[in-house]
Amino acid sequence: MKTIWFDRGHSVRNALALIRAGADGRVRLIASHPYGDAAALAAADLALIEPLDAHGYRDWCLDMCRVHEVDLFVPGMRRDLIAGDAAAFAAAGTRVALPAAADVLDLLDDKWAFMDVAAAAGLPVPQAWLARGGNDVRGAVAALREQGLDACVKPRRGVFGAGFWRLVDERPLIATLMDVDARMIAVEAFAQALDGEGAPDLLVLEFLPxxxxxxxxxxxxxxxxxxxxxxxxxxxxxxxxxxxxxxxxxxxxxxxxxxxxxxxxxxxxxxxxxxxxxxxxxxxxxxxxxxxxxxxxxxxxxxxxxxxxxxxxxxxxxxxxxxAAVPDAIRLDAPAPPFSTMIRDE
Structure with a gap:
């Protein structure tokens, strides 16, 4: 029997259910998360509570792989802390499931670098500008307007659509605040928010309809x-x-x-x-x-x-x-798998 461990990640519960269905009893499933009421833990054979602090997380993972004799580790949210040490895990008998080397993972996480490489290879990508302040945003939007195109913006690094906004010429700020799900904001309001110090790197792109x-x-x-x-x-x-x-x-x-x-x-x-x-x-x-x-x-x-x-x-x-994507509800107070008592934060 092979032991597979998924740490915190997106939709791990669904993955565990599908793996169990396909494995026909050939695997033992471990899930971990910083919070004990995470749904994924109830779908596993063994639940582990992750430390909240990223410091030492790699060493904790390595220890868990040794203690629980993990054959395959599938890291999720903190792969940047694991990717450079696959050899250490291999020495402990654990294969780490990574889609690429650490430098490629970092490039793909950097949306500006990714688009630059993809465009150079001839793959179709939207027009994009790197913006480091309000004036960069204003200039990029003006260039798109000259082509009759709308604009949008998103962080250079990020997940789950966080920080995405469609940039429009006129929209009262109160309309944006009262309907954030519309993800629309006036160009000048957004640009002014970036005029101060500490503005993050952003991508201004043509809006694809x-x-x-x-x-x-x-x-x-x-x-x-x-x-x-x-x-x-x-x-x-x-x-x-x-x-x-x-x-x-x-x-x-x-x-x-x-x-x-x-x-x-x-x-x-x-x-x-x-x-x-x-x-x-x-x-x-x-x-x-x-x-x-x-x-x-x-x-x-x-x-x-x-x-x-x-x-x-x-x-x-x-x-x-x-x-139709309709999530099902589960009872979190239902019987759960055993928790490891040796890895909780003090």
Whole structure:
């Protein structure tokens, strides 16, 4: 039996359920999180409580791999603390599931550097400017307006869409504050907020008005093993097994030499052509929906990492289906797996 550990990450509970379904009793699942009421912990065979402080986190992970004889460690939110030490984990008998070397992971996390490399390779990306203050924002928006294009902005580094705003010419600040979900703010209000010291690096981009497509990819050394595209509609997603989005994802995976279970995001421009936005070098939250294309990506990911399967055994997706993403509720006070008593913070 193989032991697999997922530390804190997005949708780990769903991944554990799918892995358990595919493994047919061949694996032991560990989940960890800083908070004991995290849903993922209830889906695991063993729950660990992570230290909140990043200092020493790598050493704590290494100790847990030794103590619990972990065969495969799938790091989530703190991979930057783990990526450079895969050899130390290997010496302890643990394989670390990482999609690329530490320097490539850092490049992909830097949205400006990523777009620069992708554009140089001829991949379709939106026009973008690096902004380090209000005047940079004003200049970039003016350049886009001259082309008849709208503008948006997002942080140079970040996840889950945090910091994304669509920049519009006129919008009262109170309208922005009362409806933050609209993600719209006046150009000048945003620029003025950046005129002081300490403004973060931002990307100003052409706003892409089309549908967003998220491609969940299982890859090995720059080659797609299997992939499923999820084209997002108003309240659902079209799960698709072929098309331009998957072709663009394949070119992206090849360019950066990626492996493992990752997610490639793109949005259509006004002409309906997909433009590459970013690569999430982790399993996506919507990966669960790929089962409607006939492939259990989380299971095949760990099976390949552990040598329990070969790429030729992985099924290819099929068909097209409209899926509604409706999360189910669970009782957090239901019986839970045993907690390790040796790793709680004092």
């Amino acid at each position: 089309g549908h967003e497509t998220s491609v969940d990819v299982l890859a090995q050394e720059g080659r797609i093993v299997t992939a499923v595209a999820r084209r997002k509609e108003r309240v659902g997603q079209w799960v698709e097994s072929e098309g331009e989005a998957i072709d663009l994802a394949a070119a992206t995976v090849k360019l950066f030499g990626l492996s493992g279970l990752i997610n490639v995001q793109m949005i259509e421009d006004a002409g309906g052509q997909p433009r590459l936005i970013e690569v999430n070098t982790r399993m996506s939250g919507g990966c669960l929906n790929t089962v409607f294309a006939g492939v259990n990506l989380p299971w095949w990911h760990v099976a390949l990492e552990l040598g329990l399967a070969s790429a030729e055994m992985v099924p290819q997706p099929r068909g097209r289906a409209l899926v």
